[in-house]
Amino acid sequence: MAASEHRCVGCGFRVKSLFIQYSPGNIRLMKCGNCKEVADEYIECERMIIFIDLILHRPKVYRHVLYNAINPATVNxxxxxxxxxxxxxxxxxxxxxxxxxxxxxxxxxxxxxxxxxxxxxxxxxxxxxxxxxxxxxxxxxxxxxxxxxxxxxxxxxxxxxxxxxxxxxxxxxxxxxxxxxxxxxxxxxxxxxxxxxxxxxxxxxxxxxxxxxxxxxxxxxxxxxxxxxxxxxxxxxxxxxxxxx
CATH class of the missing domain: 1.20.1260 (Ferritin)
Incomplete structure (x- = not known):
């Protein structure tokens, strides 16, 4: 869960960044270098969707929550x-x-x-x-x-x-x-x-x-x-x- 521990929610491959922000509210999601899919589509999802997927035990959302949702730079x-x-x-x-x-x-x-x-x-x-x-x-x-x-x-x-x-x-x-x-x-x-x-x-x-x-x-x-x-x-x-x- 370190700063370099972002993961692709699809395959679990390490990625350097999840998105590029051009301006407030204007971002582009990055793709995984391994599976070539969007590294973390949950970045743009509402919390209710994330919560529902957690209840459904989907591995993708668990990777999002455990690796990508917590930023060690701002969270102790x-x-x-x-x-x-x-x-x-x-x-x-x-x-x-x-x-x-x-x-x-x-x-x-x-x-x-x-x-x-x-x-x-x-x-x-x-x-x-x-x-x-x-x-x-x-x-x-x-x-x-x-x-x-x-x-x-x-x-x-x-x-x-x-x-x-x-x-x-x-x-x-x-x-x-x-x-x-x-x-x-x-x-x-x-x-x-x-x-x-x-x-x-x-x-x-x-x-x-x-x-x-x-x-x-x-x-x-x-x-x-x-x-x-x-x-x-x-x-x-x-x-x-x-x-x-």
């Missing part, structure tokens, strides 16, 4: 990483509270202070296990050791699906929605890892699956009923869906 990468970590943990705490909210017995037995401490310890422990296991799996399966910060930045950026949890502040959804968000989070992390390492999708899924599984197992130490709540809600939602069909 280290500060951005810490901001993303804070947002990630904050959303994870909210996720944990949502699941605990459905567990009435736990909600009424714990005081707000004790509940906050338990949630914070659980979230920090689970995510520490996630980062450590992800680093080990990345080194073992992908042999990536030199770009740890860039890869972790890509993982946190690709965890944007956690934002959808905020919709539960406004609308009431079954707890199974959190399960689907977790699945989309896994696939999004895998796509980001594939784009950044240019490895096979199978290996990238394996790395992310290992890290998320260890994160889940560590989380169960502090929240043993959470998984049962998710599964119960999912089965209830599926039975309701099939009754409608």
């Amino acid at each position: 990468i280290q500060h951005l990483l810490w901001k993303l970590v804070f947002a990630y943990l904050l959303l994870d705490c909210y996720r944990s509270l949502l699941l605990r909210k459905s567990d009435e017995e736990s909600s009424f037995s714990d005081s707000p202070v004790l509940l906050s401490i338990k949630v914070l310890i659980g979230v920090l422990s689970a995510n520490a296990a996630f980062i450590i296991s992800f680093a080990i799996a990345t080194k073992g399966l992908l042999n990536e050791v030199s770009r740890r910060r860039e890869i972790m930045l890509g993982i946190f950026i690709s965890s944007y699906f956690k934002i959808f949890l905020l919709a539960m502040l406004v609308w009431e959804f079954p707890m199974s929605v959190i399960f689907f968000v977790d699945i989309l989070l896994l696939t999004s992390n895998s796509m980001a890892l594939k784009v950044m390492t240019e490895s096979t999708m199978t290996r990238c899924i394996a790395v992310c699956l290992i890290a998320h599984l260890i994160r889940f197992l560590v989380g169960q130490i502090f929240e043993p009923t959470i998984f049962l709540i998710q599964i119960g809600s999912l089965l209830q939602y599926m039975s309701y869906f099939f009754r409608i069909v």
